Amino acid sequence: MRPTRALVAGAAALASCATLAAAGPATAAPRAAQPPTAEIQTAYGRAEIAAGFRYDPYGLDPVVIRLWDRLADGYSVSVQLVTMSPTDGTITWKARVLNSGNGTEGGWLTYARPGGQVTGFAARICRVKTSTGLSDKCLVSRAVWDTAG
Template identity: 35%
Template sequence: MRLKSSLVVTAAALATLVTPLLASPAAAASGTEETVSANAYYGRMVIGWRINPYRLDPIQIIAQDRATDGYVVGIRLVTNGEVGHRVWSMRTVPSGQTSASWSTHLEAGWIDNAYFEVCKIKASNGVIASCDASRVMYNPFDDSSV
């Protein structure tokens, strides 16, 4: 009887150690980071790639308007993957400010790669005058093993 209760206690102790290892959170890769810089603007994104579920989390965004030229600076994410080529909503530096930052996440199925565009937008009518794209950030996970 003493052996049986020792085995039960040992099994319970092992279960408390092993269960957290088996039920670990979703796999995550360290963030990929890119910047776009010009005389009139600056943009930066850091993207954390996750699987199970597929998501970009966190996405940290910074945009700066460096010129008083009648243009607003905007920044938007572009992804390619399972749901095709997607251009996400533009975020703009609010009027009267020189910089803005956001932290967000995105769930859109498997994403092969992402990049962002920093754009000059005419303040008077909201028309995009020009955009510069970052380098492409590739998903660090190999989808053939998922």
């Protein structure tokens, strides 16, 4: 009985390879979906947060944060992840600050696990006075909502 199963499994594998070869490389493997992204642009900077919703444990993982400083004004820019949850409410996470000046870009890879289910997230960008570290002119992007969970 085992040799027959192995023969049938081998034939099935060979048939699937032949089907993929006949279909061509463009249709052989579906392209991975892009993760949901929250984005905001201002005169002083641009922030982008892409994240994947996770369900066991609940959270966002991975979270890819990118930040650009776009204005030579003596200020730095910061970005924060803002998560929304029915159990944990709205959480504004640690600020990531880009101090390197106009025309520069920073990036971070992290995760967020607040405890309960994350149903949405947004990006918060601020202008930061370099000498004092105080933020002003903060804006929040449009929220990205979990449509699958």
